[in-house]
Amino acid sequence: xxxxxxxxxxxxxxxxxxxxxxWLRAIYKCGRCGQREAIYWLDLSDIFTLTxxxxxxxxxxxxxxxxxxxxxxxxxAPHSHWQRFLGAPLYYCFPCRLxxxxxxxxxxxxxx
Numbered sequence: 001x002x003x004x005x006x007x008x009x010x011x012x013x014x015x016x017x018x019x020x021x022x023w024l025r026a027i028y029k030c031g032r033c034g035q036r037e038a039i040y041w042l043d044l045s046d047i048f049t050l051t052x053x054x055x056x057x058x059x060x061x062x063x064x065x066x067x068x069x070x071x072x073x074x075x076x077a078p079h080s081h082w083q084r085f086l087g088a089p090l091y092y093c094f095p096c097r098l099x100x101x102x103x104x105x106x107x108x109x110x111x112x
Contacts, residue, residue, distance in 0.1 A: 002059070002095075003030040004037065009095070011037060052104040054093035055080070060107035062091040065099065075100035 002009050011028035014036065020027070026039045039057075053060045055075050068074065068090060075098055083101040084090075091106065092099050 003033060003035055005035040006030065006033045008032040050104065051107045052091055052102040053107070054091075054096055054098060055100055056096045056098050057093065059093050059095055062093055062106050064106065065090045065092050069099060072097050072099050074098075 003011060008030055010031040012031055014027040014029050016024055016027055023040055024038050025041050028037045028039070029035070030037070051060060052062055054062065055077065069092075072092065073096075080101050083103055086103075088101040088103045090099055091102055
């Protein structure tokens with residue numbers, strides 16, 4: 001998981017208040033800029049995006065795999081199984097070490 005402010009990958013988990021536990025799965029604080037990132041229990045923004053992103057952390061820096069790696073974990077949600085059955089490409093998220101199937105195109109890298 002990366003900080004949305006400075007793109008740093010050293011995020012530290014913060015404690016949640018009791019009322020925050022109802023809708024927040026985790027809160028992370030960036031070690032460099034101090035910005036907080038919240039992970040919600042039910043995040044519908046990942047489902048309705050136009051580009052592929054990791055279902056666990058929301059990362060858009062994905063690698064496309066040609067075949068399943070049996071050592072790494074596989075996302076087992078029902079919609080991922082349907083996409084596999086229908087022939088969707090296999091993607092891999094490096095921070096989560098998670099493989100998943102998705103028909104959406106990966107996020108395009110902007111040239112420098």
